[in-house]
Amino acid sequence: xxxxxxxxxxxxxxxxxxxSPERYDGHWWLQxxxxxxxxxxxxxxxxxxYDLKRPxxxxxSYSGWSGAIxxxxxxxxxxxxxxxxxxxxRALSPEAGWKPVRGEAYPEKHGYFDSSYYWQxxxxxAFFVEGYLDCRVSYFHDVLxxxxxxxxxxxxxxxxxxSQSNVSPVRRAYQKKHEGQKIGTVLDRILRSERNVxxxxxxxx
Numbered sequence: 012x013x014x015x016x017x018x019x020x021x022x023x024x025x026x027x028x029x030x031s032p033e034r035y036d037g038h039w040w041l042q043x044x045x046x047x048x049x050x051x052x053x054x055x056x057x058x059x060x061y062d063l064k065r066p067x068x069x070x071x072s073y074s075g076w077s078g079a080i081x082x083x084x085x086x087x088x089x090x091x092x093x094x095x096x097x098x099x100x101r102a103l104s105p106e107a108g109w110k111p112v113r114g115e116a117y118p119e120k121h122g123y124f125d126s127s128y129y130w131q132x133x134x135x136x137a138f139f140v141e142g143y144l145d146c147r148v149s150y151f152h153d154v155l156x157x158x159x160x161x162x163x164x165x166x167x168x169x170x171x172x173x174s175q176s177n178v179s180p181v182r183r184a185y186q187k188k189h190e191g192q193k194i195g196t197v198l199d200r201i202l203r204s205e206r207n208v209x210x211x212x213x214x215x216x
Contacts, residue, residue, distance in 0.1 A: 035145050037084040037091030037098065043138070048077040050135045054142025055096060057124045057195050063150055079103065096149045121193035126170045126186070129194050133174070137163045143198055153202050162201060169197055 033039055040048065053073050060066045076099070083102040084091060090098065117123060124139075132139055140163050147153040155162075166172070170192075171185030 033141070034092075035095050035141070036093060037095070040080065040095050041084060041091075045074070045077065046135050047138045048081070049073045050132055050138035051095070051142035052077045052080065052099060053124070054139035054144075054194075055099065055146045056142075057121055057139075058143045058146030058150075061120045061122070061195060062147070062199070076103070094145075094149070096145055121195040124194050125191050126189055126194075127191070129166060129170050130172060136166075136172075139194070140166065140198070143195060147198075147202060154205070156205050162198065165201060166194065166197060 035051075040051075043051070056073070056076075079102040080095065080099055083098060129136055129139075137159060141159050144153075144155060144159060144162065148155060169185065170189055171182040171187075173179070173182045
C-alpha cells in the first residue's frame with residue numbers, strides 16, 4: 012500500500028487543475044457507441060451509488076439506462092448542452108417513460124466493479140473512468156490535475172492491464188497482487204492524494 016501512496020503522490024500530485032476538453036454533454040454522448048455509453052454510465056453510477064450513497068437513484072440495466080438517456084436527448088434537442096451527469100436522472104423519471112426494474116443487489120462497496128471488470132471493459136475502460144471521475148467532479152467538486160488518460164494509465168499499471176496477449180511478468184505480478192481490488196477504491200486514493208492529504212488518512216483496501 013505504501014508503494015501506491017508514494018506512486019500516486021509522486022506522479023500525479025504535481026500541477027494545477029486540468030480543464031478537460033470534454034463537456035460530457037448531449038453532443039458528446041450521441042457520438043459514442045452503445046458500449047461506450049454503457050461504460051460511462053456504469054462508472055457514473057458506481058460513484059453515485061457507493062460514494063454519493065444514493066443507491067435508490069437507479070434500478071435496471073445499464074444498457075437500458077444509457078438507451079433512455081439517448082432517447083431523452085433526441086427528444087429534447089434544446090438540452091444537448093446539458094451534462095450527461097444531470098440529464099441521466101431526468102431520463103429515469105416516470106414522465107420520460109422509465110420503468111424501474113429491480114435487479115441483483117451488491118451490498119459490498121463498488122459492487123462488481125473490480126480489477127476483473129476493468130480488464131473485461133478492455134478498450135472501453137476509459138469511458139468507465141470518465142463516468143466515475145465526472146461524478147466526482149460534479150458532486151464532490153474534486154479537481155482533476157491531469158487528463159483522463161493519465162488516470163487510466165495509473166489503473167492499467169496498478170491492475171497489470173495489457174492489451175497484448177503476451178503479458179510481461181511484471182504485469183502478471185500486479186494482476187495477481189491486486190486481483191479483486193475495486194476501481195473506485197483505487198481512483199478515490201488517487202483523488203485523495205491529489206488533495207494533499209496525509210498518507211495516514213488514505214484508507215486501506
